[in-house]
Amino acid sequence: SQKIEQNSEALNIQEGKTATLTCNYTNYSPAYLQWYRQDPGRGPVFLLLIRENEKEKRKERLKVTFDTTLKQSLFHITASQPADSATYLCALDSWGKLQFGSGTQVVVTP
């Protein structure tokens, strides 16, 4: 079965810096790789998705890269703000089957 790995250690970062999160998977490349944000006590909120034939996607201060050879995605938050503090989840979407990594907590300090 698919194994999805994210760094379990919290990422502490200063306001204004770029946060970079990693997502690695073991088996088949998904149709879509997605990133979600989850705040305590809330459901995940969709941020970005990237297709298996795409290398990079951007949305405002967010950037996602996808390397199907390395089986890895990188998620960047540029010019980070304290409001970006949350847990970020990587998910592999294979036509109806969405599986998540365990998430990485990001803490942005002023």
Added chain:
Amino acid sequence: NAGVTQTPKFQVLKTGQSMTLQCAQDMNHEYMSWYRQDPGMGLRLIHYSVGAGITDQGEVPNGYNVSRSTTEDFPLRLLSAAPSQTSVYFCASRLSGEINYGYTFGSGTRLTVV
């Protein structure tokens, strides 16, 4: 549009009791899924459906049943609750086919089995 609606928000069950967690969406989404999230962990897929009448098992299906008789509803049944099923349960949905948007999640059901 109400999005994805989960009921109840909170539930306490005794070991051995059965119950159904409800999930409804009004966005005409074909794909629907159920997850459980335990403290400090990511979401684990229980069951998913790609359309009415079609369901499949996820990573942790034991102890749970689902059916999908309509596009809108995807209930999750606990047949005989166990303390190990204490968790927060999330339902999610999305359109099928080529997409530019991911899944929409409900606000969750917090279940405690005593």
